[in-house]
Amino acid sequence: MPSIPLYIGLMSGTSLDGIDGVLSSSNQALHAAFVAFPDALRAELLALQSASDDEIHREAMATNQLTELYAACVQQLLADAGISAEQVAAIGAHGQTIRHRPELGYTRQIINPALLAELTGIDVISGFRHRDIAAGGQGAPLVPAFHQAIFGSTTQTRVVANIGGISNISVLRPDGNVTGYDTGPGNMLMDGWIHAQRGQHYDEGGGGQWAASGNVLPDSLAALMSEPYLAQPAPKSTGRDLFNTPWLTQHLQHFTGAAPADVQATLTAFTSRTLTDAIRRDAPDAEAVYVCGGGALNAYLMRLLQEQLACPVSNTSALGVAPQHVEALAFAWLAERFCERLPGNLPSVTGARGPRVLGALYPA
Ligand SMILES: Nc1ncnc2c1ncn2[C@@H]1O[C@H](COP(=O)(O)OP(=O)(O)OP(=O)(O)O)[C@@H](O)[C@H]1O
Ligand SMILES: [Mg+2]
Incomplete structure (x- = not known):
């Protein structure tokens, strides 16, 4: 019997609180993990949101530090689930937005997917927003x-x-x-x-x-x-x-x-x-x-x-998904969509010219 593939979704959002991760099977979070940002990294990520001195070098350094925390989140999920890297089909890693200017044709989510693949031994899909923007869309929300x-x-x-x-x-x-x-x-x-x-x-x-x-x-x-x-x-x-x-x-x-x-x-x-x-x-x-x-x-x-x-206003627990897990689950789902070469965007939302496969693969 073919087993249901496992995906990992990793999200760190504009709150700059840290990384939410889920191990997902059929869009359910089997395990969840949260890795808080150290204060210094949080401050640097905030500083990188606007023009500053030597920002190319600083972005690269912050990206690698962030990526190590993404990897730590993955290790925690694997340990909690008692599984090995080979059992995970792919990681969908959002990265950290430091600029979002779709009107100028770009958005920047920092993450080093090559390093994440190296550290985890799992296929990494990232860069989800770029293709939608290339197709004339906002690249968000996904x-x-x-x-x-x-x-x-x-x-x-x-x-x-x-x-x-x-x-x-x-x-x-x-x-x-x-x-x-x-x-x-x-x-x-x-x-x-x-x-x-x-x-x-x-x-x-x-x-x-x-x-x-x-x-x-x-x-x-x-x-x-x-x-x-x-x-x-x-x-x-x-x-x-x-x-x-x-x-x-x-x-x-x-x-x-x-x-x-x-x-x-x-x-x-x-x-x-x-x-x-x-x-x-x-x-x-x-x-x-x-x-x-x-x-x-x-x-x-x-x-x-x-x-x-x-x-009535309630939270998504009423539909069976804890509110803190939804966004990370979405990036696990987007990774799965990429693996199946299915579109991840909705032109009716982002304004893109059409449905597009989102993301790029860094093989394990
Ligand atoms: N118990 C709580 N009471 C009040 N606010 C809370 C509590 N727990 C979390 N929050 C708020 O939620 C924020 C984190 O939310 P979340 O992780 O969904 O945001 P995010 O990382 O910015 O994601 P997104 O990509 O959707 O912007 C915290 O910074 C805090 O403001
Ligand atoms: Mg968060």
Whole structure:
């Protein structure tokens, strides 16, 4: 009897928290691992998001260090599962985005796939976004195709909202039509503010308690909502190229004199409003919203989302997949698509000229 192939998916997103890995079989996470970034690497990855001195050399060094952590994540998955490298068909490795400029024809996810293949002895697929951009697309978001594959329904219009550093939605309709785009910031503004004020990487009290202790400031919220990206039509994608420290610094002038917890509450409300406005506008027929990504663990954010939407809001556990595993599973799925030479993008989402096989192979 032929056994079901195993894939590993590895994702490190715009939150810069670390690497999420899954060992996937038939799109289920048999094992999951998380490797946190050391503070120095996190700081360097953040610095590489904008122009700086000697960045080619620094990018190369950071890439190799990052790749060693990707390999450590793989070793942890293999050890937990008690399997050897030969039993894994391929690794899908996203890498770390340091620039995303599809309008200029490029995106940059750093990872050294040759080194990852060398360190793990497993075929590595990476560079998933380039071909979609070469075909005129945004190269992002790529996850809606996977969301459709595992969360799509033939009877119900569903929205999957991934709240990572940036947020994106997938609108899954019963006829199989899928749309989606990056709605704006996810956790990154909240993370940035609590880090500046309290030195925590996120609201570690759990569930956005600090934000919940503050009051949303309506005028400041309205000022944030005037960001032009929000009104731009799809296809669209964004990242730290727009929602970066200068952006936040510029907008913090709307908060002069405000209590820090009120700023956090307002940034949380901004994150939720950008998502719910997008859902009301582009999926008014949504019958259920399922949240994935680290934002699903922020109870205050989840409460705001539910308050602003008529349909039920839950997380993807309701559909059998833990919210922290969804994105990594998507890259395992994309690796499988590559191995089968099947398209991984959705032109209806990214705006590419057509379906394309995504990624490149570095053999074990
Ligand atoms: N218990 C929690 N309470 C509040 N926020 C949390 C909690 N756990 C995680 N988070 C938030 O989730 C973030 C990590 O989410 P995730 O890993 O999905 O984002 P990402 O790596 O940026 O992925 P993406 O590629 O989707 O942008 C953390 O930085 C933090 O803001
Ligand atoms: Mg992450």
